Amino acid sequence: MSGKHAIYVVLKSKDGQIESKDHGLLNLINRHHCDTTLVAFHRDWNTHCLHHFGYVLEIVDVGYEWSYE
Structure with missing residues (x-):
């Protein structure tokens, strides 16, 4: 199984x-x-950013980065 994981964001x-x-x-x-x-991501992102x-x-x-298991 492989998966993509965010390691940084610009x-x-x-x-x-x-x-x-x-x-x-x-x-x-x-x-x-x-x-x-x-849409759910944008809602959560906006809430998180506004709060923090x-x-x-x-x-x-x-x-x-890709992980391979």
């Missing part, structure tokens, strides 16, 4: 573009099976 923030390895953000991406197009950062961060890119 974000557009108020301070410009940043690369983040924030565990909360990565866990959220992985919990939605790395499908950042889902005070505004919604825009995803520019996600870095993945």
